Amino acid sequence: MTGYTPILQNVEKHISLSEEEKVFFCSLLQQRQYHKKAYLHREGNVCSQLFFITSGCVKNYLLDAKSNEHILTIAIADWWVADYQSLVFDTPSELFIEAVDPTTVLLLSKENREALLAKIPRFERYFRILTERAFAVSQQRITDILSLPAAARYEKFLEHYHRIAGSFSQQQIASFIGVTPAFFSRMLKAKR
Amino acid sequence: MTGYTPILQNVEKHISLSEEEKVFFCSLLQQRQYHKKAYLHREGNVCSQLFFITSGCVKNYLLDAKSNEHILTIAIADWWVADYQSLVFDTPSELFIEAVDPTTVLLLSKENREALLAKIPRFERYFRILTERAFAVSQQRITDILSLPAAARYEKFLEHYHRIAGSFSQQQIASFIGVTPAFFSRMLKAKR
DNA sequence: TCTTTCACTTGACCTACATCAAGTGAAAGG
DNA sequence: CCTTTCACTTGATGTAGGTCAAGTGAAAGA
Numbered sequence: 131m132t133g134y135t136p137i138l139q140n141v142e143k144h145i146s147l148s149e150e151e152k153v154f155f156c157s158l159l160q161q162r163q164y165h166k167k168a169y170l171h172r173e174g175n176v177c178s179q180l181f182f183i184t185s186g187c188v189k190n191y192l193l194d195a196k197s198n199e200h201i202l203t204i205a206i207a208d209w210w211v212a213d214y215q216s217l218v219f220d221t222p223s224e225l226f227i228e229a230v231d232p233t234t235v236l237l238l239s240k241e242n243r244e245a246l247l248a249k250i251p252r253f254e255r256y257f258r259i260l261t262e263r264a265f266a267v268s269q270q271r272i273t274d275i276l277s278l279p280a281a282a283r284y285e286k287f288l289e290h291y292h293r294i295a296g297s298f299s300q301q302q303i304a305s306f307i308g309v310t311p312a313f314f315s316r317m318l319k320a321k322r
Numbered sequence: 323m324t325g326y327t328p329i330l331q332n333v334e335k336h337i338s339l340s341e342e343e344k345v346f347f348c349s350l351l352q353q354r355q356y357h358k359k360a361y362l363h364r365e366g367n368v369c370s371q372l373f374f375i376t377s378g379c380v381k382n383y384l385l386d387a388k389s390n391e392h393i394l395t396i397a398i399a400d401w402w403v404a405d406y407q408s409l410v411f412d413t414p415s416e417l418f419i420e421a422v423d424p425t426t427v428l429l430l431s432k433e434n435r436e437a438l439l440a441k442i443p444r445f446e447r448y449f450r451i452l453t454e455r456a457f458a459v460s461q462q463r464i465t466d467i468l469s470l471p472a473a474a475r476y477e478k479f480l481e482h483y484h485r486i487a488g489s490f491s492q493q494q495i496a497s498f499i500g501v502t503p504a505f506f507s508r509m510l511k512a513k514r
Numbered sequence: 515t516c517t518t519t520c521a522c523t524t525g526a527c528c529t530a531c532a533t534c535a536a537g538t539g540a541a542a543g544g
Numbered sequence: 545c546c547t548t549t550c551a552c553t554t555g556a557t558g559t560a561g562g563t564c565a566a567g568t569g570a571a572a573g574a
Binding site for chain 2: 192200214215217218219224225247251252254258261262265266268269271272273275276277278308
């Protein structure tokens with residue numbers, strides 16, 4: 131029963147659980163560890179898992195026609211990651227999920243989540259709240275991309291992710307804000 | 323009790339309701355009609371409502387520093403719209419929601435939704451499923467913007483919204499795919 | 515009917531950012 | 545200690561898409 135504290139605390143921010151419920155919930159989770167650059171999920175497969183990050187940091191990205199990497203999401207401790215596009219619509223994934231730092235996760239399979247929701251429907255509320263937040267963040271990211279120049283998007287990145295900015299190479303930050311490494315380098319130079 | 327059929331059908335795709343529950347649910351909704359170009363919501367206020375569209379079409383957009391319009395979302399019959407960023411985090415909205423066609427909606431206030439969820443917790447499931455879908459669509463939109471050129475984004479727009487493409491001026495389509503009207507006009511010319 | 519409006523087009527020019535390729539410098543590995 | 549690697553830089557040049565401003569043409573108002 132060790133290693134489940136972070137997720138239980140997270141859940142209990144939104145719903146309360148009896149001891150038996152906690153035990154049942156944890157029984158559905160699998161602990162996994164990934165070293166830096168290990169894949170949690172690869173393009174091509176249908177994504178049938180959700181990952182709760184207990185420590186570390188992962189990126190969710192796609193490779194375009196020219197093999198350029200575009201980071202969709204950065205997820206850190208206390209967040210869930212998955213390819214929702216694939217998970218929700220049962221379509222092959224176009225995304226990779228990769229550890230940026232050494233990372234430990236709790237894996238919840240789609241089937242186990244269904245079992246959880248069937249047995250403890252209060253978890254519907256938990257996931258509803260979390261998904262609404264993720265959706266709100268996602269919408270904000272769209273407005274940023276549509277309406278802000280690269281330099282301003284970088285400012286926002288720093289605000290949001292300053293705690294872990296150090297784990298990211300310039301190349302990765304460039305990919306997250308949506309510019310090439312070369313351009314990003316010049317952008318930084320211009321700021322100084 | 324007329325006018326509620328579409329929303330009840332939508333809900334019953336995901337959860338089943340007794341007659342009393344239906345009556346209670348509908349009692350929390352307000353029917354509203356908007357003419358073309360009417361605002362469902364304006365920038366500045368905290369968004370405290372969700373709108374279910376029974377007919378018509380709306381756009382969800384922001385104005386940037388230079389007053390350029392950027393359409394975040396297009397919503398048609400059988401979809402919910404709101405500014406989730408504002409709704410979820412209780413922050414002033416940066417978005418407008420505006421009718422593109424004459425539109426009828428059912429309005430559910432945040433408080434009424436809480437009352438609904440408290441009384442009929444099965445609605446947590448309904449909103450969880452809908453939000454997951456909306457999130458998946460939103461993620462797809464980000465990957466499209468990051469990885470596809472404007473012409474390909476237009477193709478996707480046509481696939482997705484061909485039924486209502488006629489309601490949109492070129493300017494609005496340009497704004498949705500993220501280019502200027504002038505550039506969009508040239509893009510269309512190049513295709514012919 | 516005349517005129518105003520409004521969506522769209524088009525030309526000339528501009529800029530943010532991409533591409534490619536050749537560096538540099540520091541760290542990692544043998 | 546040497547060398548390979550890898551992140552980053554930098555120069556030269558290319559391009560997608562932006563800006564501004566002057567059209568056109570059709571529809572809506574009066």
